Amino acid sequence: MISLIVILVIGIVAAFWVIGAYNGLVRGRNEVKSAWSSIEVQLKRRYDLIPNLIETVKGYAGHERQTLEAVVNARQQAISFTGSVEEKAKVENALSSSLRSLFALAEAYPQLKANENFLSLQEELAGTENKIGFARQYYNDTAMRYKNRVEVFPSNLIANMFGFQPEAFFQVDAAEEKLAPKVKF
Numbered sequence: 001m002i003s004l005i006v007i008l009v010i011g012i013v014a015a016f017w018v019i020g021a022y023n024g025l026v027r028g029r030n031e032v033k034s035a036w037s038s039i040e041v042q043l044k045r046r047y048d049l050i051p052n053l054i055e056t057v058k059g060y061a062g063h064e065r066q067t068l069e070a071v072v073n074a075r076q077q078a079i080s081f082t083g084s085v086e087e088k089a090k091v092e093n094a095l096s097s098s099l100r101s102l103f104a105l106a107e108a109y110p111q112l113k114a115n116e117n118f119l120s121l122q123e124e125l126a127g128t129e130n131k132i133g134f135a136r137q138y139y140n141d142t143a144m145r146y147k148n149r150v151e152v153f154p155s156n157l158i159a160n161m162f163g164f165q166p167e168a169f170f171q172v173d174a175a176e177e178k179l180a181p182k183v184k185f
Contacts, residue, residue, distance in 0.1 A: 021158040028146035035139035042132040060112035074098040085168040
């Protein structure tokens with residue numbers, strides 16, 4: 001009789017552990033999805049700012065068509081992209097690079113640099129880029145915590161049983177983005 005009670009208690013404890021581990025994995029996966037949604041919100045904001053920025057620059061630097069088209073094309077690719085996190089990061093990095101080219105172009109046009117609309121859009125875009133950076137960091141943090149749960153023993157047993165897979169990190173691929181910015185006065 002006592003051995004039956006011990007087996008029953010062990011079975012109940014094991015069942016609660018499995019339920020707890022499973023629920024923890026589900027919560028982790030949902031946190032990663034929520035973090036990715038935060039990135040997408042900020043990316044959408046950036047996509048919405050770019051056309052206004054392009055129109056402002058066109059008025060001053062209309063003959064710099066190649067740079068403007070590169071930004072427009074990179075924006076369109078980013079908006080319509082529906083691949084993996086790693087591929088999305090590459091597309092977003094290309095857009096960031098083309099925006100840097102656009103801001104470098106503005107350096108050659110003093111009237112454009114002094115234009116309040118351009119300065120306002122540039123400041124708003126810079127703020128959005130900061131928010132994207134924070135959202136990427138939050139996403140990577142949640143993806144790391146979830147990945148640890150999926151891969152660390154003993155929760156990896158439950159993860160393997162129910163098909164939980166680690167999520168990819170949102171990484172910077174462009175070499176120039178990994179370098180510290182140069183400040184000139």
